[in-house]
Amino acid sequence: MIARWLLFLWIAAWTVIALLWAPLVPLLGATTRVLYFHIPSAWITVLALAWSMGHSLAYLRRRRIEHDDHAAAAAELGLVFCIAATITGSLWAKAMWGSYWNWDPRETSIFYLLLIYGAYLALRGSIDGEERRARLSAIYSAVAFVTVPFLMFIVPRLYFTLHPDPLINTHGKIEMDPRIRICFYAMLIGFTGLFAWMQSLRVRVTRLARRFEAAAAEPARRAV
Amino acid sequence: MPTRESSSAAVWAILRKECRSEWRTRYGLNAALLFAVTTLAAVSFAIGRLGDRSDVLAALLWMVILFAALASLSHAFVREVEGHTLTMLRLIASPTSIALGKLLFNLLFLGLIEVVTVPLFLVLMAAPAPRWAPFLATLAVGSTALAVTSTLVGALIAQSRGRGALFAGVSFPLLMPLLLAAVRATRAQWLGVSAAAELRLLAAYALALLAAGLLLYDHLWED
Numbered sequence: 001m002i003a004r005w006l007l008f009l010w011i012a013a014w015t016v017i018a019l020l021w022a023p024l025v026p027l028l029g030a031t032t033r034v035l036y037f038h039i040p041s042a043w044i045t046v047l048a049l050a051w052s053m054g055h056s057l058a059y060l061r062r063r064r065i066e067h068d069d070h071a072a073a074a075a076e077l078g079l080v081f082c083i084a085a086t087i088t089g090s091l092w093a094k095a096m097w098g099s100y101w102n103w104d105p106r107e108t109s110i111f112y113l114l115l116i117y118g119a120y121l122a123l124r125g126s127i128d129g130e131e132r133r134a135r136l137s138a139i140y141s142a143v144a145f146v147t148v149p150f151l152m153f154i155v156p157r158l159y160f161t162l163h164p165d166p167l168i169n170t171h172g173k174i175e176m177d178p179r180i181r182i183c184f185y186a187m188l189i190g191f192t193g194l195f196a197w198m199q200s201l202r203v204r205v206t207r208l209a210r211r212f213e214a215a216a217a218e219p220a221r222r223a224v
Numbered sequence: 225m226p227t228r229e230s231s232s233a234a235v236w237a238i239l240r241k242e243c244r245s246e247w248r249t250r251y252g253l254n255a256a257l258l259f260a261v262t263t264l265a266a267v268s269f270a271i272g273r274l275g276d277r278s279d280v281l282a283a284l285l286w287m288v289i290l291f292a293a294l295a296s297l298s299h300a301f302v303r304e305v306e307g308h309t310l311t312m313l314r315l316i317a318s319p320t321s322i323a324l325g326k327l328l329f330n331l332l333f334l335g336l337i338e339v340v341t342v343p344l345f346l347v348l349m350a351a352p353a354p355r356w357a358p359f360l361a362t363l364a365v366g367s368t369a370l371a372v373t374s375t376l377v378g379a380l381i382a383q384s385r386g387r388g389a390l391f392a393g394v395s396f397p398l399l400m401p402l403l404l405a406a407v408r409a410t411r412a413q414w415l416g417v418s419a420a421a422e423l424r425l426l427a428a429y430a431l432a433l434l435a436a437g438l439l440l441y442d443h444l445w446e447d
Contacts, residue, residue, distance in 0.1 A: 060440075060443055112397060112400055115396060115397035115400070116397045118393075118397075119393055119394045119396070119397050122386075122390060122393060122394065123380065123381075123384060123390065123394050126384040126385045126386040126390055127383065127384045127385070128385060129447070131446075131447065132383065132446075132447055135443055135446065136380050136383060136384070136444075138443075139380060139440045139443055139444070140377075140380055140394070142436060142439075142440055143373075143376055143377075143398060143433065143436050143437075143440070144397065144398060146432050146433060146436045147397075147398050147400075147401055147429075147432075147433070150401035150402075150405075150425065150428075150429050150432070151400060151401045151404075153401075153425065154401050154404050154405050154408075154425060155404070
């Protein structure tokens with residue numbers, strides 16, 4: 001309860017601080033500010049995918065349904081954050097590059113993540129039976145896990161990127177203005193906390209729904 | 225658990241059974257060929273001759289192959305589920321041998337479709353003569369990767385409610401790296417540039433997915 005309010009206050013406070021106190025990057029101008037929302041969303045997208053795939057593999061090994069709950073919840077949340085990252089990125093691209101979408105490598109990889117999440121959730125939705133759904137979607141997740149490095153490798157060969165980390169990050173290390181960096185890390189922590197909280201909420205709801213179903217089925221079973 | 229010898233015999237037996245049951249009706253092959261030729265005709269009719277744009281040709285060629293594969297390669301597993309023959313099949317062979325047998329069948333099937341579609345594509349689109357060695361190598365390795373991926377997804381999708389409807393959507397994300405690399409390799413051979421890097425990538429992709437499949441096929445059917 002307290003933690004939830006602290007999380008809310010943390011994100012709200014750092015949003016205000018980031019907008020008022022942190023300076024703008026010269027070339028990016030006012031569009032700098034999107035980074036406090038866009039990069040954390042993209043980070044959660046990747047974190048959620050890793051979390052989901054990790055739990056899928058764990059499910060295949062241990063066959064405990066809790067792993068599947070985690071995999072499914074992380075995929076749902078990952079999709080939400082992925083959409084957020086795509087939209088904020090696309091708006092920024094319109095402002096800076098003049099078009100909402102032009103298959104920049106970053107746009108290609110986020111599109112790929114959208115497809116993976118969409119396909120995984122569509123597949124889940126179409127399989128009957130808890131155990132079978134968990135098993136088959138875990139297999140799909142494991143296969144997707146294998147294809148990710150290939151995409152990471154092929155996409156940069158196809159197009160060169162205009163994505164601005166070269167502007168913020170010229171020599172392979174983070175060279176942000178310290179004030180931007182503080183706000184950015186604070187938002188990253190905030191978003192990670194948000195993800196952790198939503199994830200635990202989603203998993204607990206699934207667990208309760210399962211217990212409720214079992215309880216509802218109990219008298220019927222006894223009657224037979 | 226079957227020994228290695230008997231499981232390779234099982235793979236061979238499944239492949240023979242697939243070929244025989246397909247040959248009896250030729251329904252799947254006819255449908256797939258018709259579909260591939262329809263896609264090709266639609267592309268060719270809508271665009272006309274494109275001989276001087278080999279970059280576009282490479283993309284269109286793989287579109288036609290991708291569509292033909294997405295329309296037909298889930299068939300091998302869906303047929304077993306719809307004909308209620310999967311349980312019987314599972315009694316006589318391990319999941320891995322069933323999947324490998326079907327993979328070989330899908331590979332053969334895709335090859336047959338390409339034997340018809342690719343020459344027709346080259347003629348209809350007035351494509352410049354390809355450099356045969358890299359062109360055929362790209363087709364072979366790309367089709368192998370395509371068959372490996374779609375056999376795996378086909379096995380999953382056959383057990384879902386959507387079956388055919390979901391197959392394209394669920395396979396596409398996994399096929400995206402493969403499609404990009406195959407188009408790039410085909411383009412490179414038309415431009416007279418080396419396609420070796422893309423070919424290696426395609427081969428690595430096919431091998432990685434085959435290895436993943438071999439590890440995962442055991443989990444396919446447990447209920």
